[in-house]
Amino acid sequence: MPVNALYTDLSDYYDLMCADIDYRAQSDAVQRLQQLFGNGGLRHLDLACGTGPHVRHFLDAGFQSGGLDINQPMLDKAAIRCPEAQFAVQDMCTFSSDEPFDLITCFLYSLHYSATRARLADCIASVHRALQPGGLFCFNAVDRTRIDNRLFASHTVQSDAGHFTFSSGWHYSGEGERQALRLRIEKTEGDKTLTWHDEHPMVAVSFAELEALLEPHFEVHVLEHDYQRILPLGDEAGNALFVCVKR
Known part of the structure; x- marks a missing residue:
């Protein structure tokens, strides 16, 4: 994506x-x-x-x-x-x-x-x-010096569009001026689950x-x-x- x-x-x-x-x-x-x-x-x-x-x-x-x-x-x-x-x-x-x-x-x-x-x-x-x-x-x-790449925050929400699980976490390689915000979304509706992954470049x-x-x-x-x-x-x-x- x-x-x-x-x-x-x-x-x-x-x-x-x-x-x-x-x-x-x-x-x-x-x-x-x-x-x-x-x-x-x-x-x-x-x-x-x-x-x-x-x-x-x-x-x-x-x-x-x-x-x-x-x-x-x-x-x-x-x-x-x-x-x-x-x-x-x-x-x-x-x-x-x-x-x-x-x-x-x-x-x-x-x-x-x-x-x-x-x-x-x-x-x-x-x-x-x-x-x-x-x-x-x-x-x-x-x-950037305090980012723990292992940590993710998650929450779930039920709506008319389905059941959602949202997760996000910072990732930093340890050098340079770029870090990333990593996102994951799962949407479940009935017996069908869709998953999106995204990574946003951040300073x-x-x-x-x-x-x-x-x-x-x-x-x-x-x-x-x-x-x-x-x-x-x-x-x-x-x-x-x-x-x-x-x-």
Whole structure:
């Protein structure tokens, strides 16, 4: 299967694939961070927004929220979920906006879809240009030096379309700027089971390397990957929440 074809071909099942994600908790946490670290403004943009579940929560909280993604089928569903929002087909590494934002988010480790460190640097620069003074950039990331290739997360969902099992895990060879997100989906309907495998190329960075890319543009706070509490990152953590204030 071609790279990223799974998200295009199975866009109808994307929300099922993410059914174990607490979008409200993630959105609420970033709204608190905006109050604590940001400029308090309400203009919000979600990068790699998918079908718009985070955007929905920001809208409901009073934000002027919208999103961008490279996948039109995802945005078609986002527009149904959030008819009052503005969505655009744009690459998050080269996007532009006519009006600046107070808050830009990138959830679900999607910043790694930049694929190379050069494009990641372009993404960071694009975000910086699109933010108001004192604006906030929030995203989560994984440290390439802490990836355990043996670990996979799985969950099952029953829907009218069948019984699904979704599995995903990071894979890093130990060198270079590429890691992979490996995905497996099984769909069982009656006595027939279909299986999809996919591998998405992602940029591999350590937290130190990521901070070095961010610091010319932002005041950077690296927090525990915990949407319930605000804690500084522990020494052994492999996942983190980055809170970046525009300089």
